[in-house]
Amino acid sequence: MRKTAAAGLAVGLIAALGFAAPASASTSASAQLSVLHGIPDTPVDVYVNGELTLDDFQPGDLAGPLTLPAGDYEVALTAPDAADASTPILGPATLTLAGGGNYTAAAYLSEGGDPSLKLFQNDTATTSAGQGRLTVRHIAAAPAVDVLAGGTPVIEDLTNPNEATLNLPAGTVSASVALAGTTDPVLGPTDVPIQDGVLTIVYAWGSAEDENLALAVQTVTVSHSNPGGVPSGTAGYLAQRDATMSFIGLAAAGALAIAAAAATAVAMRRRQEARR
Template identity: 50%
Template sequence: MRHTRPLAILAVTSGLTAALSAPAYAADATVSILHAVPGATVDVYANGDAILEDFTPGTLTDPLTLPEGSYDLKVTAAGAGGDGAAVIEANDVAVPGGANVTVVAHLNEGGTPVLTPFVNDTAPTAAGQARITVRHTAAAPAVDVRANGEVAFPNLVNPKEAKTDLPAGSVSADVVLAGTDTVAIGPADVDLKEGTNTIVYAWGSAADDNLDLAVQTIDGLHSAPSGVPSGDGGQSATSGWQQLTVAGGAALLMGGFAFAATRRRQDVRA
């Protein structure tokens, strides 16, 4: 079971001036942590202090509020202590003020554990729109993400991401090995909600046959009402098709493994 120590402890021991449990200010950032290294239950340290214990693979934390600054992050085997051997370590990880960040502990393409911070796009979406973001954090080759049989996101590699906004609603897509027609996932229909950024992480190892996915949803991105109806209505034929083509395949990474992801992750409250 994952245990999160009181956030104020980290603030004091790190020499920070604001307690992490305090309300967010302009210089604070929202930080989530995803454990995407298969087969390892770990503890996570920030600036020498434990912030997560018995952290299991596939778990995505609730958002934490952290003051802007640089953090030394260390991941050890569960119970090894702060001086234990690092499974993964990264120093001077920048946390930008006001940003929404997800730090992912994952395997690089060659299978070595690494830490990658991603800044989440929380810009307002237009009325009737949803955002989809796909992140390749698996020890696996490049993939092409397709919509309606056409490549939408080509040659997505670890640890890159692709994203777009599109009309809220249902899309159908599949995923193939890059440059081929070999379907790895899908096809599947996925419903994307207006005013959300659905972030899909492909993680695990293709060689070990344990590829999986985690899903993070950030809501509250609605822009000011402008009278534009939700869904596909009101979009021009050309614009709507282009947006569907770009985003549909990415959505499949969520839909194709949604059942497994639901069992393996905690709900994320944006």
């Protein structure tokens, strides 16, 4: 019989990885790992070192964070209810976790729409007192964007599957987004809160051409300015379903900006082609 996640995705991932020893592991150090499914319309089973780890992992889901022994983990994604990992739809790929590292593994679409897998290392270095950190990750099948502050680009030509990080004073920033290489905003300006001692990671995922862009948000405490904080996250379709939750704070605003810019770029390209 197929095993199912009896107590949620995170619990299932913890249990499975607890028995799936890394191919090359150090018992003296550990790492933290979260997993984001950013491929639209494609439920998958996730295998780690040949063992079924997540059953029917849905697009937009974020599992973790988990504390794991440092080392190499072989990850493969299969169609739901596959007998084993011998015919993956993505992978196998080796994820190397270093001791003390904090990571998010993202399954996503390349700019050209091909299923891909990338391991991101989350920047958990302590921020200066009174500062927060923003990381924007572009993992959508969509073109590049610039992020503007006061009309000046502060993040330029952000392309899939890259990221950009800013350390900013806690407070509110007026930000807008333009197509790469331009300064005419396609969204904003928008007032965005920056949280003291918190890394906010914004993922734009999905496909602009297929009009299924979505948001995923992950937050990680990076300093002692917020004692007792732990890494946490929300993701994908949850942000679409709940407008109140999805547009709270910096993460939703940033991801929405990228999604809007990408969709606008695709629409502009289609209009140009139609005129030819």
